[in-house]
Amino acid sequence: MIKGQQINYQSQKVSILKDVEITVGYGEFLAIVGPNGAGKSSLLNVLANEIKTDNKKNIHFKDKILADWNLEELSKHKAKFSQHNAQDIPLLVKDVVMMGRYPYFNSQPHSEDFKSVEKAMIETDVIHFQNREYNSLSGGEKQRVHLSRVLAQLDNDVAHRLMFLDEPLNNLDIKHQYRTLELIKKFTENGNTAIVVLHDLNLAARFANKILLMENGQVLSHGLPEEVFTEETISKAYNFPCTICKHPVNDDTMILFG
Numbered sequence: 001m002i003k004g005q006q007i008n009y010q011s012q013k014v015s016i017l018k019d020v021e022i023t024v025g026y027g028e029f030l031a032i033v034g035p036n037g038a039g040k041s042s043l044l045n046v047l048a049n050e051i052k053t054d055n056k057k058n059i060h061f062k063d064k065i066l067a068d069w070n071l072e073e074l075s076k077h078k079a080k081f082s083q084h085n086a087q088d089i090p091l092l093v094k095d096v097v098m099m100g101r102y103p104y105f106n107s108q109p110h111s112e113d114f115k116s117v118e119k120a121m122i123e124t125d126v127i128h129f130q131n132r133e134y135n136s137l138s139g140g141e142k143q144r145v146h147l148s149r150v151l152a153q154l155d156n157d158v159a160h161r162l163m164f165l166d167e168p169l170n171n172l173d174i175k176h177q178y179r180t181l182e183l184i185k186k187f188t189e190n191g192n193t194a195i196v197v198l199h200d201l202n203l204a205a206r207f208a209n210k211i212l213l214m215e216n217g218q219v220l221s222h223g224l225p226e227e228v229f230t231e232e233t234i235s236k237a238y239n240f241p242c243t244i245c246k247h248p249v250n251d252d253t254m255i256l257f258g
């Protein structure tokens with residue numbers, strides 16, 4: 001689906017990504033984890049074509065150089081949920097979600113655009129405040145509206161769509177955290193791919209099928225959750241002691257800190 005080789009990125013002479021190699025397949029749910037400042041958001045931005053590296057040919061999306069994609073076409077194949085969503089948008093909730101449909105119409109939305117918006121608002125549990133001013137929502141409610149916008153953007157017939165999400169669980173209560181991860185998981189069950197920056201390692205272990213652990217702009221470990229989440233690797237990356245055990249109810253990998 002997407003492959004990056006020797007990704008190097010620097011800003012203001014600071015080296016932020018160093019020789020990052022990444023391959024993400026169809027149907028994969030990849031969680032990018034790592035301490036603050038490790039380069040997770042930067043990597044996501046590079047892969048999502050939002051910031052450019054020196055070598056434009058080193059990222060391939062669906063076997064074509066990412067930089068060579070037509071941007072309008074690309075927006076139907078991939079969408080991104082950003083860590084810092086706009087807090088001030090003077091629109092109704094349903095109109096913010098409709099922004100995800102802009103690649104599909106010129107002046108007036110079509111009936112399928114309204115259907116996509118409604119479906120996405122139901123999935124993200126924002127339908128009941130669709131006619132509210134976006135600016136009047138709480139932080140977690142605004143997050144869900146943006147998730148809705150991203151789902152609406154990728155509601156199409158394109159095979160193998162790709163969703164980037166940068167810390168989508170910020171501000172969400174526990175029910176909506178699980179609901180969001182279940183939505184992302186469902187999205188990947190049809191051959192679509194999700195690349196998600198997460199801070200909660202236990203949720204990453206539970207929902208993702210691959211983990212990319214970053215530290216200091218580099219990939220420290222990449223593989224299955226049980227391969228990456230070892231006491232030694234996590235303690236090294238986070239410089240904090242941890243113990244790995246099994247969840248008493250569902251047998252998932254569980255990481256206890258301290």
Ligand SMILES: Nc1ncnc2c1ncn2[C@@H]1O[C@H](COP(=O)(O)OP(=O)(O)OP(=O)(O)O)[C@@H](O)[C@H]1O
Nearest residue numbers: 011012014016034035036037038039040041042043
């Ligand atoms: N424009 C910039 N100029 C200088 N340094 C930058 C710039 N952008 C990012 N950085 C630095 O690059 C490093 C990686 O940033 P990035 O936001 O990718 O980290 P992250 O792993 O997503 O962190 P967090 O978990 O805190 O969100 C940080 O140390 C950050 O301060």
